[in-house]
Amino acid sequence: MGVTVYDTADLPPEHRFEWWRETVSNGAGPTRLTTDRPADFNGSMSVVSLGATRLAVLDFPPLLSERTARLIRQSDPETYEMTLLLSGGMNVSQSRQDARLRAGDFNLWTSSRPYVGRGTSDGDDPGPSRAVVLHLPRADLLLPEARTDRLIARALPSATGIGAVLAHHLVSVVQEAAFLAEGDGERLGDVTRDLATAFLAHCASATDRLTPESRRRLLLRRLDLFIEDNLSDPGLSPPAIAARHHISVRLLHKLFAERKEAVAETIRRRRLERCSADLLDPTLSALPIHAVASRWGFTDAAIFSRAFRNAYGLSPREHRHRHGVRLRTC
Incomplete structure (x- = not known):
């Protein structure tokens, strides 16, 4: 556009x-x-x-x-x-x-x-x-x-x-x-x-x-x-979102069903996008990968790594390395 x-x-x-x-x-x-x-x-x-x-x-x-x-x-x-x-x-x-x-x-x-x-x-x-x-x-x-x-x-x-x-x-x-x-x-x-x-x-x-x-x-x-404003909160979930907006969880899921992407999938996708951007940010090159995941709501490093590989075809470490960002051991 x-x-x-x-x-x-x-x-x-x-x-x-x-x-x-x-x-x-x-x-x-x-x-x-x-x-x-x-x-x-x-x-x-x-x-x-x-x-x-x-x-x-x-x-x-x-x-x-x-x-x-x-x-x-x-x-x-x-x-x-x-x-x-x-x-x-x-x-x-x-x-x-x-x-x-x-x-x-x-x-x-x-x-x-x-x-x-x-x-x-x-x-x-x-x-x-x-x-x-x-x-x-x-x-x-x-x-x-x-x-x-x-x-x-x-x-x-x-x-x-x-x-x-x-x-x-x-x-x-x-x-x-x-x-x-x-x-x-x-x-x-x-x-x-x-x-x-x-x-x-x-x-x-x-x-x-x-x-x-x-x-x-x-x-x-x-x-x-x-x-978008609460991706860093590990407690961000469909029940929490529905309660904050005074609607039922059922209505929340119905609204997102029209988009062909469930609420939890939307949260995960946006978190992974933020993590991907941070992993490629030279100013954050010293930040360990588990810390990048944590700052966007992922509390389990193994779950984060699997989700990232499923989304991008690479591990977080490979993703960072492929783009020439200096690594730091987790």
Whole structure:
């Protein structure tokens, strides 16, 4: 799956800001951008296409962004723009609402109403702002528009719950996009849209409007994230996972059966993948193989060795040696 990268560093300094303004306007609709230092402007943008949904990562210095009524009449893509601010700060205004955003906040705005956003340097982080922006077609967001619009120009949290799930997902998609197959885009677009819808529904107290399919996908994503975050725990098991998410073990197995991989198989596969990566990491070459296994939840060295050989056709030691990583006796 392709990632398109735009960087002002590839252009002569005198053309950088004008090019940035045109590129941003092509993505989010005509927008008036101004900066105090256009001659020194440096910005970059990476765009991931997920079918009708689009994801972009922007790095930019402090600037003013305005979408006026005149610009909206000129062209309106009719989207909601969801921003996850990763660093820096931002002040936003739309629909008579104002918000001060800090790193870790989500924000929602619509291309169909006048908007003002000002990127600022955070007191603790004086460098450029960095943000992930999710472009969502309004027609695809199956929530009451009146409830969704109550969330415009508000700081929405990403530290816990569904906000944390969505933030983790967006960052992961951006990080792994270059390594995904072309056909993954549409499927990831569906998952991303469902997670964004679930997050907004939660914030707008409209979870009753989620479709059963959206609820299922959201639960599966939360289960995936929980497993990923707890691979090092030897006690990670189907009963523990089900109890943590207040569902039955039977439902848990049913959800994973649709993927053709049982819960225990998923846990084992992800643990083995982590062990494989650690065994090939030069910075961990002094770590004994049994310690690598232990740090990812394997408590029995013999069971780990058999499972690793079954998965990779080599023993952990052979795997490490074949890739030229210095060995240490267990």
